[in-house]
Amino acid sequence: MKFSKIFLLSILLIIVIAITGFSVGSAAPIQVDYWVGFTGPDRDVMKSLVEEFNRTHPQIEVDMMSLQWSPLFSKFMMEVRGGTPPDILTMHLFEMGQFANAKLLDVKMVKNVGLKKADYSPKLWNASMYNNVQYAVPLDYQMHGLFYNKEIFGKAGITAPPATGEELIKIGQKLTIDKNGKNASETGFDPQNIVQYGLGMMNNHHGFYMWWGLMNQEGENKTFTATMKKATFNDAKAAKAWTYLKDLVFKYHIVPKGEKSPYDDFKVGKVAMLIDGPWEIPGLDKVTDLKYETAPVPQVFEHNGVWGANTLLTFPVKAKSSKQQAAVTFVKWLTDNSAAWAQCGMIPAKLSTLSEVKKMPHREAFVSETDYVDFLPPLPKAVQVFSSVAPSPILTASQNVLLNNEPVREVVVQMKKDIDTVLTSN
Amino acid sequence: MRKKGKIAFWFLLPFLIVFILFRLGPSIAGIFIGFTQWDFTGGVKFAGIANFQNLLKDGYFGISVKNTLCFLLITVPSLVILGLLFAALLNKKIKGRNLGRTIIFSPYVIMPAAVGIIWNWIFDNNFGIFNYYLGIIGIKPIEWLTSGKWALFSVSIVTVWSLVGYNMILYLAGLQGINNELYEAAKIDGANGFQTFIKLTVPMLRPVTSIIITLANGFQTFIKLTVPMLRPVTSIIITLTLINTVQIFDQIYVMTGGGPGTATLTMVQYMYNEAFQNFNLGYGSAIGFMILLFLIILVTIQSKFLKSEV
Numbered sequence: 001m002k003f004s005k006i007f008l009l010s011i012l013l014i015i016v017i018a019i020t021g022f023s024v025g026s027a028a029p030i031q032v033d034y035w036v037g038f039t040g041p042d043r044d045v046m047k048s049l050v051e052e053f054n055r056t057h058p059q060i061e062v063d064m065m066s067l068q069w070s071p072l073f074s075k076f077m078m079e080v081r082g083g084t085p086p087d088i089l090t091m092h093l094f095e096m097g098q099f100a101n102a103k104l105l106d107v108k109m110v111k112n113v114g115l116k117k118a119d120y121s122p123k124l125w126n127a128s129m130y131n132n133v134q135y136a137v138p139l140d141y142q143m144h145g146l147f148y149n150k151e152i153f154g155k156a157g158i159t160a161p162p163a164t165g166e167e168l169i170k171i172g173q174k175l176t177i178d179k180n181g182k183n184a185s186e187t188g189f190d191p192q193n194i195v196q197y198g199l200g201m202m203n204n205h206h207g208f209y210m211w212w213g214l215m216n217q218e219g220e221n222k223t224f225t226a227t228m229k230k231a232t233f234n235d236a237k238a239a240k241a242w243t244y245l246k247d248l249v250f251k252y253h254i255v256p257k258g259e260k261s262p263y264d265d266f267k268v269g270k271v272a273m274l275i276d277g278p279w280e281i282p283g284l285d286k287v288t289d290l291k292y293e294t295a296p297v298p299q300v301f302e303h304n305g306v307w308g309a310n311t312l313l314t315f316p317v318k319a320k321s322s323k324q325q326a327a328v329t330f331v332k333w334l335t336d337n338s339a340a341w342a343q344c345g346m347i348p349a350k351l352s353t354l355s356e357v358k359k360m361p362h363r364e365a366f367v368s369e370t371d372y373v374d375f376l377p378p379l380p381k382a383v384q385v386f387s388s389v390a391p392s393p394i395l396t397a398s399q400n401v402l403l404n405n406e407p408v409r410e411v412v413v414q415m416k417k418d419i420d421t422v423l424t425s426n
Numbered sequence: 427m428r429k430k431g432k433i434a435f436w437f438l439l440p441f442l443i444v445f446i447l448f449r450l451g452p453s454i455a456g457i458f459i460g461f462t463q464w465d466f467t468g469g470v471k472f473a474g475i476a477n478f479q480n481l482l483k484d485g486y487f488g489i490s491v492k493n494t495l496c497f498l499l500i501t502v503p504s505l506v507i508l509g510l511l512f513a514a515l516l517n518k519k520i521k522g523r524n525l526g527r528t529i530i531f532s533p534y535v536i537m538p539a540a541v542g543i544i545w546n547w548i549f550d551n552n553f554g555i556f557n558y559y560l561g562i563i564g565i566k567p568i569e570w571l572t573s574g575k576w577a578l579f580s581v582s583i584v585t586v587w588s589l590v591g592y593n594m595i596l597y598l599a600g601l602q603g604i605n606n607e608l609y610e611a612a613k614i615d616g617a618n619g620f621q622t623f624i625k626l627t628v629p630m631l632r633p634v635t636s637i638i639i640t641l642a643n644g645f646q647t648f649i650k651l652t653v654p655m656l657r658p659v660t661s662i663i664i665t666l667t668l669i670n671t672v673q674i675f676d677q678i679y680v681m682t683g684g685g686p687g688t689a690t691l692t693m694v695q696y697m698y699n700e701a702f703q704n705f706n707l708g709y710g711s712a713i714g715f716m717i718l719l720f721l722i723i724l725v726t727i728q729s730k731f732l733k734s735e736v
Contacts, residue, residue, distance in 0.1 A: 074702045077466040192566055258551040258572025270553065384704040390684025390691050391486045391699070403572045403686040
């Protein structure tokens with residue numbers, strides 16, 4: 001009896017040791033909570049980088065959690081309230097302003113990373129600042145580009161992607177085919193029975209991003225007052241930009257109305273061209289019978305311009321602990337190894353990585369846009385204004401133009417009113 | 427008897443604790459938060475009735491009330507009538523009765539978010555299966571989810587499809603509780619099948635109909651199925667169930683996000699947006715309070731109309 005009890009206790013002890021990983025003289029690794037908004041192929045690449053870091057830094061264990069951007073920030077705010085924010089949080093420039101304004105981001109931790117200004121382009125360096133204070137570490141940037149199906153182009157005898165707004169319409173019309181084989185520029189074309197469209201583009205908040213890019217092409221870059229409390233964009237230019245996008249759908253019929261997933265349509269050849277970001281590259285590369293290439297977004301108006309965003313790494317304010325140094329160590333490692341991040345399609349922020357990135361397939365078009373990419377500004381209420389969920393001002397405007405075919409002037413007036421209402425609310 | 431009561435109390439206690447902590451308590455707290463200004467980061471500031479005054483001027487709130495009413499006008503009668511018809515049909519001893527019941531009930535057990543994703547593809551304007559078959563019979567494609575005219579109706583179709591099985595089951599229980607002798611007496615008196623259905627079956631189902639209207643569109647948990655069976659709390663339960671009826675969220679969030687524009691923006695979606703997207707807890711709670719008022723009015727009207735026990 002006594003022996004069996006000792007035997008059972010020994011087995012129990014072995015199990016406990018195996019579960020807890022107890023070993024004499026060793027301390028558990030410091031856990032760093034790292035929250036990201038990457039949910040596609042970029043999440044998988046970041047996960048592999050985190051695993052690599054954990055493998056080479058056994059004293060630190062980075063625990064990555066990924067959510068879509070909007071729920072990520074909702075969760076972040078609730079955890080702030082509960083006193084348990086993450087150690088590192090990713091975000092974009094336009095969100096950073098709101099959180100910096102609310103004093104939720106730790107500036108000292110960014111200084112501890114020891115970034116060198118010369119390692120980044122001035123645009124990206126400035127995009128990690130709010131009110132001239134650096135609140136974040138730049139990780140990458142991304143922007144819209146044009147994807148085109150080489151096979152469809154070849155069959156139609158088109159040798160180069162469109163470089164201007166007119167070319168986009170002409171090529172789009174040639175590649176929009178009805179069930180009788182007529183294209184959108186031919187007499188007798190039936191817009192009710194289209195089997196292939198020339199262009200796929202999103203009608204959600206990305207519709208607004210395309211508008212933003214076109215506003216910059218018109219040279220309109222004073223969209224908000226210096227205090228960011230009022231929208232000041234020129235109504236005529238705003239209407240012109242929306243009209244161009246609207247006409248692609250309703251006048252020229254080269255974009256399907258109410259397209260649910262332009263990315264999926266491009267993959268299966270239902271649309272010949274696609275306006276989207278470099279984050280789609282890994283997914284498209286996996287489609288074995290899809291031969292595609294990329295090009296800069298066509299220049300529709302007087303200047304070059306395209307919407308873009310930058311991913312930033314921030315340190316939420318929290319009580320001092322040994323985790324903070326561990327978090328800084330991880331962020332520093334990530335920026336030093338950011339060339340690997342390019343596998344997910346994004347353009348790493350460090351200048352030293354650009355030559356490598358340009359050599360990767362389909363990246364050059366995006367890299368060529370870096371000089372004129374324009375980020376959304378860090379408004380105090382940016383999360384509300386630029387929200388991707390109804391009734392956000394930008395989503396409502398985009399869908400009223402691209403889905404509901406509402407008069408553009410009215411949409412511009414309402415959009416401005418809605419944005420101002422949010423910016424001036426308490 | 428007293429001992430039985432005590433035993434029942436101990437069995438109910440775990441549920442009551444969870445219910446008070448996670449449903450009743452936060453609901454009451456939410457009413458008070460509606461009178462404050464609170465954005466997660468700052469302190470809670472008393473705002474008086476400012477939130478409610480702003481709501482009355484808020485165009486988007488008005489749109490959400492209108493959309494919610496339209497949504498209820500389409501779904502509630504459909505769920506009640508179709509639930510009754512399916513139950514009446516599948517209460518008879520016909521071949522395939524059990525298979526029929528299973529097929530009609532099975533959408534109810536699918537997660538609402540998954541329902542939204544599936545129907546997103548079915549409703550796709552250009553490549554969805556509905557428009558494909560409409561095209562075969564010569565009908566122009568319908569912009570199911572991307573037209574302000576059709577989007578709310580489309581979401582209503584999905585809601586009725588996913589919930590009608592639940593109402594059918596409740597009606598089946600009601601039908602099987604009707605005494606067969608009543609039908610025999612009606613037959614002897616010369617009543618045909620339709621007369622019997624209208625003059626005998628439907629009135630006998632009035633209490634069940636009242637509960638079904640209250641339960642229609644509710645979000646689906648085990649507690650809403652078993653709780654009505656608990657007599658002592660029936661009146662509280664019916665009120666809470668109507669709250670859930672108006673709280674349609676999952677399918678709309680997944681399928682349209684409240685769009686196109688604001689065509690499918692409901693009160694609950696607007697409340698979620700204000701509280702958790704815009705971090706405006708005070709204003710979001712004020713919307714929640716208005717949803718409560720809206721529900722109280724609805725419950726009062728429907729219970730007076732049906733002269734039910736509530």
